[in-house]
Amino acid sequence: MKDAAPQAEILSQGEELLQGEITDSNAAWLSQRLVRLGFDVVRHTAVGDRKGDLVEVFREIAGRSRICIGTGGLGPTCDDWTAHAFAEAFSLPLELDMVALDQIEDRFRRLGRGMPPSNRRQAYLPAGAERLDNHWGTAPGFRAVAGGCCFTLLPGVPEEMRQIYLSAVEPELRRSFRCRPPPILILRTMGVGESQLEQNIASLGLPAEVGLGFRAAAPVVDVKLHFPAAWERQRMAACGDQVQGACGDGVVGRWFVGEAEPDPLQEIGTLLMACQHTVAALEGVSAGAIARLCQDRPWFLESLCGRPERLAEFRETTPSVWSDPETLVALAEQHRQHCGADYLLAQFAGAGEEVEFVLIGPAGRYSQRRRIGASGSRCQEIAAAWSLEFLRRELARSGCRSLKYGDRYSSERTTMENE
């Protein structure tokens, strides 16, 4: 089955990659998109700012694969070699693209500045290449077939690269290549350990031809079911149901490769907008990671970040209360009323790696203690993901309640398996 899919490669150009100054997020993002389309991505290559290396890699890839998406090296400076190296690799002249030049000049005009002469370089493309307009930056990309391989070269700035890819590259790949995504079902889980999942699923005795894979990236573990190409959709879905049953309440999303991943924030938003409820946060552990994800959402009011003892709102309270869940819930409720929000998400750092999560909503108050086995920004992200997951579960469970600050409060406390 794999051999039927057209072979694809990712090429990244940038001395900063080889110096180890940045990780290559472009390669991962592009790979994921190509795999979903049904391409077989066989290699990633990164080279630096030496033109000769780039020339060599272009030729190697052309001898190996059907398509190549490349990023970087389209900037205005003397170490940006992509167009030159491509032209040299395949003995093509470079030609000034007047439309590209106009676009670049226009962008500088809109910024109220003249175009520096060096930016003119960006308007030269290999003969026969198709320009890919960049409405998000100065460097246009281009597409050209050479040595039997279809090359698409894009700027290295991730935002610009993604915008051009989504608007001009992926639609064309869909038209030009008749490939279909691999038959893989993904079950996203939270709160159940990888080995526990493996044990539960093993006990099902799935058919031997169903491949099983796991990918753990706290707080999430994805279970991947690779089905035989011949299986009908219905048969795959039934097998997925069986596995989902074995994962218990842990499954938070489920989709086939090639379909859109479920977006928990989207789901939360839809449920909240139905009843016009609002959310605020008190980020004692996630430290702004919730605000970062939600600030632009219409249902999100505000977030206060800081260790509780440092916050102006709570500075009078004694430090001894920070380990008592009841007091934390009361403080969170006080803050929810101050914000005028329907839901409040809060976390407080406890002893060791323990975090006390609090969720207050119109229908009740909940608190839960979890251990987060990570530090720094990973810990912040995991805490934010759990706070939002508690909200999602509560919204999905309670639906749209019209009462606000109601009289039906219940105090519920659960302790789930720690990661």
Place this chain on the structure above:
Amino acid sequence: MKDAAPQAEILSQGEELLQGEITDSNAAWLSQRLVRLGFDVVRHTAVGDRKGDLVEVFREIAGRSRICIGTGGLGPTCDDWTAHAFAEAFSLPLELDMVALDQIEDRFRRLGRGMPPSNRRQAYLPAGAERLDNHWGTAPGFRAVAGGCCFTLLPGVPEEMRQIYLSAVEPELRRSFRCRPPPILILRTMGVGESQLEQNIASLGLPAEVGLGFRAAAPVVDVKLHFPAAWERQRMAACGDQVQGACGDGVVGRWFVGEAEPDPLQEIGTLLMACQHTVAALEGVSAGAIARLCQDRPWFLESLCGRPERLAEFRETTPSVWSDPETLVALAEQHRQHCGADYLLAQFAGAGEEVEFVLIGPAGRYSQRRRIGASGSRCQEIAAAWSLEFLRRELARSGCRSLKYGDRYSSERTTMENE
């Protein structure tokens, strides 16, 4: 000069990389280590779980470079091919390493479990290879010279890889290769565009043998000066001064490759701790990105995140004021007093991509409007970086002032070149 440094490559093996499920942080980390040692890293390659691809890449690398550090593919499962592929590439038999087998069995014993038969596979190494003990996981790494290239193959789990690299690989590289860090000076700048920098530096007429490179990662542009190997430190520094002069006020840090990068948060912290001053933030645009960076710092009190009209503190004010800098400064001052902080960093979203930055401190109030040419999380990060840079500049300029909420306020307003 570059040709004097031994050529190195990084190889990553893992289907999850080619599926785009994870970014290759190992390659970046290893690159940085090798560059600092003085190697010339010329290529990163990632391949998946097909043995044939791996065999081919091993041979390619041996024909090109002096050393190669590889990660991944040493696990116990059927898609872990590194040792097999290496043996095949260079026609070597695989041999059972009894010490490795003992270590693997011992690890399972300590976990209170028997060793699954599949893990025996991990104790086979290519003939002549030197085992690299893994005290942090089950898979040992190995080192072997083949085709004139010194290969070091390590497990893909970042923690295990780093531990083995630091304890057994880097010391050996230092012994075996007499190389020194490349003579590269980096000038980190903010607020001056890449092409503007290039133009200013070009006008200096630097000696032709000084190589010039740029790396733009908004809001920062790094200027890199590659010096001839024969130059004395003093001569390089003088040239650096000249370039720094051409970059104007834009330079925020300066260091040689191989030295530690300057850390602006560290610098801010040192200046603040000297006078025991504290900081709070009102993150209208950075949306928690300041809190994320500063929450654990002793000088950071709290951050309030949200669009001003949504914040409980300011909801009564009329929307018309949000475009008036004077009112914004007054609101920020009100919030600073509420928090009891010495410094307040604030941003407010204006029309288009414009952001109004406000900094209030004991010695004055400043506001500045900048355009941020990015959206989403990049925009948040750029806004946070600028807020912190304004604070750093103010602290560096004013030093440690003892007055608090003093009477020496000045109202200053600047408009700098937009990115």
